[in-house]
Amino acid sequence: MSHVTNARSAPRRRPLPATLVVLLGLFVIAGVWLLVAPRSKAQGTGDNAATVTKGRVLFERGCSSCHGLHGEGTNQAPTLIGVGAAAADFQLTTGRMPLPAPGAEAERRDPIYPPEQIEALSAYVGSLAPGPPIPSIGDQQWNDADLAEGGELFRANCASCHQAAGKGGALTYGKHAPALSEATPVEALEAIRTGPENMPVFSPTQINDDQAVAIAKYVQFVTNPPDPGGAGLGHLGPIPEGLVIWLIGMTGVAAAALWIGSRQA
């Protein structure tokens, strides 16, 4: 039977209910996706000693213009004497070195050198002076590492810059603490021991090797944690939550008011 129409309101079918159905469907799909979405597995190993000579050749070709012929440093770049193989391995495997241009910010990129050349370069830098070696993590050690202890150490030492879920954060004057989502356990250990860029150095007396492995294990966990409550919203806390409540929550219910409050469908 008729929609009794008002003299002044034109009877017009609004597509809103259909839109809402679609939205609802999207919510359902999002929910299902959350349940079946694949989770990447962490993995990481690697240490070796390669020929120092091969490394020296590579070094002289690719690094010496900034770091000096024997890694003694220039006014453009710091000395590499004593930084250890761990530092070189970290910088090269994370693609931070070589820099695309002098003075650029060292950001994570795809590595320039293939793995065997990185091995050689690291061995060469490690041979310059005693320094932290490339760490290795035994399977036993990894399995024994206590996630809870790693978490406590991470919150006490790392979260202030890298954020509780390893999402990174801002530092002063345009510098940034990187997100840890791509860091392998070995890279995490190397960073702890060598303090790349502005990161402080943590010695084995402060954080012993088992503890460092526990931290690395926690980093692997927390950067890709299970989200029992639905979409993780980037694990960045109240800011994405505020965006969601305004852009989805408030906008959604206001749109519903527009639909409900309109005269006749």
Added chain:
Amino acid sequence: MSDSDNRETGPDSPNSPEGADRGWETGGSVFDRSKTGSGAAATGGGAGSGEQALLQAGTSRGTGRAKKTAPVPAFLGPYATILAREEHPDREEVDRRSYRRGVRLVTFWFALAGVAAVAFIVLNFAGDVHKEYYTPVLGICIGVAMAGLGFGLVVWNKRLMPDEEAVQERHPLHSSPDDVVAFEEDFARGYQETGVGRHKVLRRTLLAAAGLLGLAPLAMIFNFGSIPHGELQVTRWTRGARLATRDGVALRLGDLPIGGIATVYPAIPDQNGKFVALTDNQTAADSTVMLIRLRPGEDQPVPGRETWSVEGHVAYSKICTHAGCPVGLYERTTQHLLCPCHQSTFLVTQHCLPIFGPAARPLPQLPIAVDADGYFIAQSDFIEPVGPSWWSRT
């Protein structure tokens, strides 16, 4: 429109015969009549015109036909008027189909809500609370159930209920001048009768008693917490307290690499002379200290504080002087300490001078030394209060 007295003679009026009789058996209730449709409306002789108007609105859609005449403006007693509505006779067939579609749609939404509610109940018991699907599916169930009810009601309202535009007159919010005056006079008379105005003693003792009684709960506020007696001025650091990490490990000279930082707590000897680190929240809230090892010669101490550091090791309070957050972000090469709460930035090499952000005071420095066993120890407590400012901070 002028029928404003209608209500007085309507069935709701206790004075009317119908009202007194209540018509329990006569079927005079609006519930019955709205159920039986328009035919019954005519027989509801006792009903006032207001209820008839209601009825007309209710059945013009429900019976589905024969309502080609535009309803007369319906007047609902003194409350509201339904404005005239237009109906198109030629649209009747179309509308009937639309009506049936509406019924189907509402049924669908309600059924969906029911299914979702059942799913919620089943999942609540049968679902695995530790699986990642649990909470999202529960949320979807709640959402779908609620949305089903909501959408069903909206569609019902829009498609199956008659649309209407009603008008209601507003009445002045203020009382009539007579009432205003009468109230004021009554109040004043009552006031006169109390004699409060004449009995000065009564008035004053009453006010005094009430005031004093009011003070009693105020006094109880003092029971919520003590008055500060210098607690804010001191921390748990004392002369000889070791600098221990969270794990209770006292740090020794050489434990920290250059560019290293450690969050340390005071470790003080217990009865047996064993050093125990105080890492509880109460201690940590004001005694947390950062021990930082600078490059040799990098530190530029304030005159008079040259002996407060040991071989490039400096110790500063971790509690921000602005709002008390832990100043945790240490930049090894620029020697900045950044507070993540409000971005106050301190320069470590210059006694943690604030160089950016809202903090106005440097982080207090803890004078440290190394004891005979090589352990870092505090020379004394901080010489100034740590943390944010307060009024009587000196």
Added chain:
Amino acid sequence: MSLAKRAQHESRFIDDRLGSSGFLKTQLNKVFPDHWSFMLGEIALYSFIILLLTGVYLSFFFQASPAETIYNGSYVPLKGVTVSQAYATTLDISFDVRAGLVMRQIHHWSALLFVAAISVHLCRVFFTGAFRKPRELNWTIGVGLLTLGIVEGFLGYSLPDDLLSGTGIRIGYSIVQSIPFLGSWLGFLVFGGEYPGTEIIQRLYVIHILLIPGIILALISAHLAMVWHQKHTQFRGPGRTENNVVGSRIWPKYAANGSAYFFVVFAMCGLLGGLAQINPIWLYGPYDPANVSAASQPDWYMGWLDGSTRLFMPWEFRGAGVTLSPLFWPAIIMPGLIFTAMALYPTLEAKFTGDRQYHNLLDRPRDNPTRTAIGAASIGFYIVLWISGGNDVIASTFRISLNAMTWVGRIACITVPPITYIFTKRICIALQKRDEELRTHGIESGLIRQLPSGEFIEVSIPLPDPAPIELTPAEPIEEGPSGDGARREGTLVGRAGRAVSGFFVNRETGPPGG
């Protein structure tokens, strides 16, 4: 017994005892104006109901105790960690209590929605002038509800005793401490001694679940009762006057809409609660005063205060034996002034415009350019502070310098409001002029016709009759017989009053809508 019979029976049973039918008949036929924006306040009401329902469920499982315990629930990465009872029970609610996490998340989302809805509702009321006589009291109650909602939200955010909320409490303590004369003592009173003490979570909990919800409930009741008694405002339109209400009756149209909307709001909160993870305290870890996470933020409604605190210059007064913290101005004085100004706004506007009339018809924002401009400037100010509250996350997400963000915020919070003010006012006046042209000349057709005399004229289409609601002119404000300026002719106060009043009523272009 049929449904109708039963309903009749119940209705009469109650009426025989309470005499309710006469009253209810009046109420059922009450007319409520139809406009979608009048439903925004309902969102807040419904989220409050959702908050009560979910909150009761949570309170059965939560223990507001700082007592230390070893966590031994099912979340492995915290197993064996020493945490407070409050934190442990929140983890239990999240991981081990059936339907615990979804209720917790619905509770949190609807809390965010509660404050958001109040804010939007407040803007609607402000920009349409719905706060004017006789509704000033209700506006003030509304401002009170907003304040309480913010406080209530902050207390709830603080309860789980996680690293994020503990940081918030720490800042809260410092803010209390910054109050002149009494600060350190007030801090001790609130926390039962020196920070952090052992009392605070229990106290926050009692205030959160008993005291403030009770006050909010009472104020909401008063708010609704006043709306009910005074009848809702309406927009201008044919047949709508200051002395009537045009819309749908409460029964059945409005009741159906209202309950439908409750379910829709609940559906949104339910879906968000299930599908969008909020406040994952297990990632933040237990509170430790020595720890902090980068990107520590409060919930959105506190963000502007965090922003003002971040932007404030390091101005600390020290001297004469006293210290005045730089926290005091942006965290206490600024919000205090803003909320006071908000609560007093209806009084102030009436004073400066000399408008003492009843207003049941709403303004459109353009009808009162000054008010709209004040509102827009305030929103501009708020948004600058709000963005600054998250400037570290923005800086790290978009690779901007944090310090640059801070300085942009410092400059913007001073420059954005006046610029917004001027632009908004001009736009409003331009829109008024356009309406005026439409009213007097009709709609531009784009057709040019040459008259026999050779003259070109533009053909304009006259407005339909009745004119669209949007073009119904606002009624000019009749100035009271004796404005404040008239009474205190020569005094400084009088002249200042006239100056400010001229700010509101533009004498050159005439009253709004004229």
